[in-house]
Amino acid sequence: xxxxNPNAKPMNLTLKVWRQKNRQTQGNIVDYQVRDIxxxxxxxxxxxxxxxxxxxxxxxxxxxxxxxxEGICGSCNLFINGxxxxxxxxxxxxQLHMRKFSDGDTITIEPWRAEAFPVNKDLSVDRxxxxxxxxxxxxxxxxxxxxxxxxxxxxxxxxxxxxxxxxTCIGCGACVAACKNASAMLFVSxxxxxxxxxxxxxxxxxxxxxxxxxxxxxxxFGACTNIGSCAAExxxxxxxxxxxxxxxxxxxxxxxxxxxx
Amino acid sequence: MSWLSNALTSSIGRKIIMAVTGLFLCxxxxxxxxxxxxxxxxxxxxxxxxYSHFMGTNPIIRTLEIVLLLGFAFHIYEAVALxxxxxxxxxxxxxxxxxxxxxxxxxxxxxxxxxxxILIFLLVHLYNFFYRARFGELDPDINNNxxxxxxxVSSFHQWWYVLLYVLAQVALCYHLIHGFKSAFQSLGLTHRxxxxxxxxxxxxxxVLVCAGFAAMPLYFFFLQ
Numbered sequence: 043x044x045x046x047n048p049n050a051k052p053m054n055l056t057l058k059v060w061r062q063k064n065r066q067t068q069g070n071i072v073d074y075q076v077r078d079i080x081x082x083x084x085x086x087x088x089x090x091x092x093x094x095x096x097x098x099x100x101x102x103x104x105x106x107x108x109x110x111x112e113g114i115c116g117s118c119n120l121f122i123n124g125x126x127x128x129x130x131x132x133x134x135x136x137q138l139h140m141r142k143f144s145d146g147d148t149i150t151i152e153p154w155r156a157e158a159f160p161v162n163k164d165l166s167v168d169r170x171x172x173x174x175x176x177x178x179x180x181x182x183x184x185x186x187x188x189x190x191x192x193x194x195x196x197x198x199x200x201x202x203x204x205x206x207x208x209x210t211c212i213g214c215g216a217c218v219a220a221c222k223n224a225s226a227m228l229f230v231s232x233x234x235x236x237x238x239x240x241x242x243x244x245x246x247x248x249x250x251x252x253x254x255x256x257x258x259x260x261x262x263f264g265a266c267t268n269i270g271s272c273a274a275e276x277x278x279x280x281x282x283x284x285x286x287x288x289x290x291x292x293x294x295x296x297x298x299x300x301x302x303x
Numbered sequence: 304m305s306w307l308s309n310a311l312t313s314s315i316g317r318k319i320i321m322a323v324t325g326l327f328l329c330x331x332x333x334x335x336x337x338x339x340x341x342x343x344x345x346x347x348x349x350x351x352x353x354y355s356h357f358m359g360t361n362p363i364i365r366t367l368e369i370v371l372l373l374g375f376a377f378h379i380y381e382a383v384a385l386x387x388x389x390x391x392x393x394x395x396x397x398x399x400x401x402x403x404x405x406x407x408x409x410x411x412x413x414x415x416x417x418x419x420x421i422l423i424f425l426l427v428h429l430y431n432f433f434y435r436a437r438f439g440e441l442d443p444d445i446n447n448n449x450x451x452x453x454x455x456v457s458s459f460h461q462w463w464y465v466l467l468y469v470l471a472q473v474a475l476c477y478h479l480i481h482g483f484k485s486a487f488q489s490l491g492l493t494h495r496x497x498x499x500x501x502x503x504x505x506x507x508x509x510v511l512v513c514a515g516f517a518a519m520p521l522y523f524f525f526l527q
Contacts, residue, residue: 060399071399124402150400157394222403222412223389225314255313264392265314265385267414268485274406283493289315290491296310303306 050081053145057092059104060152062161069161071150081141085128086111086118088140089151105164111136113277116212119219120165121152126216126275134214134277154215156224158262169215171261172229176213178257179250180233182242195241208236210278217272217280223264228272230258231288232280238291248299251291314388315489317381322486324378329483329508331371336515343522348444348452356448359436379422386415410477411485417478424471431458459523472517479509 054077062069076092083091086108093103109115118135122128128138143149153161158171197205211232218226234251237243243250266285273282310316338358341351358364403412410417432451435441441449458464483505487493492501 058399069396121398121401124398124400125405129402129405152398152400155394155396155398157392220403220406222393222407223385224392224394225389227314255315256309259314262392263314264389265317266489267318267385267389267411268481268488269407269411271403271407282488286488286491286493288491289318289489292310292313292315293319293491296306296316301306303309 050141051145052078052080053140053143053147055079055088055143055146056148058148058150059092059165060161061104061164062153064163065160069164079140081139083140084111084136085120085122085138085140086136105162105166107166108136113137114212116214119154119167119169119214119216121154121219123150126154126220127214127277131274132277132279134212137277154219156215156218156263158224158226159215159218167215169213171263172213172215172226174261175226175230175254175257176233179246179253180237182237183246184242197240201239205236205239208232208239208280208284211236211276211280212278214277216275216277218263220271220275221264221266222269222271223267225266225272226258226261226263227266227285227288228276228280228282230254231284234291235284235287238287247291248295249301251288251295252299252301255292314385317385317388318489320377320381321385322489324374324381325482325486327374328371328378329479329486331374332512332516336512339519340515342452342455342519348450348456349446351452351455352444352448352450353446355436355451359449375425379418382415382418408481411481414478414481417474420474421471421478424467424474427467428471431464455519456523456527459520459527462524465520465524468520469517472513475516476509476513479512480506483508 054075057074057076058071059074060069061072074092074096076088076095079088079091086106089104089106096103107117107119109117111118113134113136116134118127120127120135122135122138127133127135128142130138130142151165153159153165154167154169159167159169161167209232211229213229215226215229217228218224234254237250238247268282268285270282273280311320338354339351341354342348344350432454435454436449436451441451441454444450444452459468484502487498487501
């Protein structure tokens with residue numbers, strides 16, 4: 043393996059994995075042993091090894107979500123040893139390497155927990171509630187046309203950077219998973235502040251925040267109590283400042299928008 | 304007005320009510336503390352009794368008393384409503400292993416517990432001083448004001464009463480450490496110029512106010 047550490051010793055681990063047949067059934071923790079895990083593997087590759095073992099034995103492999111495996115898609119959502127995406131700050135599960143664990147460790151792996159994120163199977167949860175929040179207003183309606191000239195719309199660099207930082211949200215749902223209240227406020231705030239900061243977002247600014255918050259509440263997410271677990275567990279470092287922006291966007295919109303509902 | 308009721312019952316609206324009532328209750332704490340500092344005046348309670356007579360009879364104060372009661376009522380009601388909503392959102396199946404203590408401060412996660420301790424203290428406190436001063440039969444002092452001072456002194460000579468007060472002030476201090484800066488966050492009042500100041504002010508406010516209140520029972524128990 044290119045770039046691998048020749049001195050790294052393979053590890054044997056005990057995994058405690060949440061197994062659940064489908065949405066209707068109750069799940070439970072099942073213990074598995076995995077052997078000869080390279081410290082250079084990602085956490086997901088370690089689970090691939092587990093699933094190959096299970097398939098060889100004729101057992102049902104563990105269902106878990108994953109897609110890009112490079113920290114962009116926000117699919118690989120696992121609650122590892124009591125932390126969203128595991129104990130490493132600023133990483134998704136696919137970016138978590140087995141070198142962060144030690145030979146003989148026991149690792150507990152659970153799905154995201156929240157009433158708005160039902161478990162489909164094993165470690166795979168339904169996060170379509172996030173999609174419905176985005177559909178409620180997390181977009182800019184602009185008819186496409188010719189490519190505008192560069193710098194036609196001046197945006198101060200600091201504002202562009204702040205909007206970009208908010209835009210890095212990958213919608214993984216770690217904020218909801220980690221929050222004591224299962225609140226989606228960090229996710230919604232990242233989307234709202236990104237678009238509120240930019241000129242293109244102004245047209246739908248007030249309606250957007252009103253509709254997204256209404257949808258967020260309808261989906262059954264909790265209310266933010268400013269605990270801060272979300273930002274601490276966010277793999278891309280979305281800051282709590284966005285929630286303050288969301289609060290004042292909401293307050294201003296409710297006070298001044300033309301929507302009477 | 305459905306837009307208003309929708310706004311105030313949304314998750315952000317409830318936070319905003321918590322923040323506004325919380326900051327209002329903070330302003331009450333300052334007034335209450337400053338007034339009660341007269342307990343330290345070495346005049347056998349004359350100044351304190353004049354003050355408590357004024358607080359019990361002035362029509363503006365009596366009106367604000369109702370506003371204060373409403374402040375507490377809304378703060379507690381919203382806390383209960385939010386707790387219910389948030390518990391339901393968390394779902395029935397919890398995590399088997401959850402190390403939430405590694406990503407957030409204890410007091411921020413236990414505002415309900417701290418608030419309950421403060422509420423129990425408040426009920427005992429109101430019964431012992433407010434209720435007896437307003438509806439009880441206190442003896443008159445030398446100026447013919449009801450002698451609340453003597454009741455305060457005798458109460459603060461009981462060890463369990465002093466202990467309850469000091470513990471309640473510790474709970475209040477932690478409640479305020481989270482609540483003060485959290486209120487500004489909920490109202491969206493953050494700015495890179497002012498938020499660091501608000502954070503320090505929150506710590507200073509929490510510690511100074513609670514130390515001031517705790518000093519009263521300790522002063523009478525140990526020094527008087």
